[in-house]
Amino acid sequence: MGKKQFGIDAEALNHYAEEVKKVVALGVEVGIVIGGGNIFRGIDAIKGGMEDRAQADYMGMLATVINGMALQSALESHGLSTRLQSAIKMEQISEPFIRRRAIRHFEKGRIVIFAAGTGNPYFTTDTAAVLRAVEIKADVILKGTRVDGIYTADPELDPLAVKYDNITFNEVYERNLNVMDMTAITLCRENNLPIIVFNINEPDSFLRVVQGEEVGTLVGE
Numbered sequence: 001m002g003k004k005q006f007g008i009d010a011e012a013l014n015h016y017a018e019e020v021k022k023v024v025a026l027g028v029e030v031g032i033v034i035g036g037g038n039i040f041r042g043i044d045a046i047k048g049g050m051e052d053r054a055q056a057d058y059m060g061m062l063a064t065v066i067n068g069m070a071l072q073s074a075l076e077s078h079g080l081s082t083r084l085q086s087a088i089k090m091e092q093i094s095e096p097f098i099r100r101r102a103i104r105h106f107e108k109g110r111i112v113i114f115a116a117g118t119g120n121p122y123f124t125t126d127t128a129a130v131l132r133a134v135e136i137k138a139d140v141i142l143k144g145t146r147v148d149g150i151y152t153a154d155p156e157l158d159p160l161a162v163k164y165d166n167i168t169f170n171e172v173y174e175r176n177l178n179v180m181d182m183t184a185i186t187l188c189r190e191n192n193l194p195i196i197v198f199n200i201n202e203p204d205s206f207l208r209v210v211q212g213e214e215v216g217t218l219v220g221e
Contacts, residue, residue: 008066018078021079041060061087075111102135126143127180130180142196144206149163
């Protein structure tokens with residue numbers, strides 16, 4: 001969405017593509033799960049009176065496919081090799097998600113964009129990201145947001161919010177922190193998959209995280 005109120009901002013897309021390119025240049029295998037809230041958010045539709053939660057969730061999944069296509073185009077315009085895989089079959093525009101095929105793409109140096117969530121309603125994009133990470137045996141989940149880590153409260157609303165540099169999965173539960181939904185956090189904990197939350201909009205932040213600098217907040221055991 002970038003600086004727009006809704007939709008897709010070409011400037012934001014270009015920024016993300018440039019940030020990913022820097023990381024891929026290091027030889028890092030990158031899989032991307034992208035949300036769809038800039039186009040349609042199922043939860044907001046329910047609050048607005050839409051009665052069928054499953055229908056709303058499927059609409060949200062389709063929004064992630066649109067974003068995935070836009071990001072794919074931006075990445076390829078920067079000379080990167082990509083594949084878009086969707087959990088909902090759309091043969092004309094994407095591959096179906098097949099775990100072994102995705103892993104093979106990584107081995108060939110391609111960026112894989114995973115769209116349409118898990119393909120099932122009632123699961124968030126966060127859960128889809130963790131599920132795909134576990135399936136492809138990723139080393140870490142990197143959650144790019146608008147803030148530079150996890151705070152005691154929303155730093156955009158509370159000026160007294162304090163940032164955590166490191167926090168455990170149990171502390172996330174106990175303090176009811178809004179890192180990811182609890183299904184995603186539980187899946188990470190059960191598979192010992194660390195999470196780093198950082199500001200994706202800050203130039204070079206993605207690169208610095210991958211290079212091992214202490215950027216954002218680390219969630220682990």
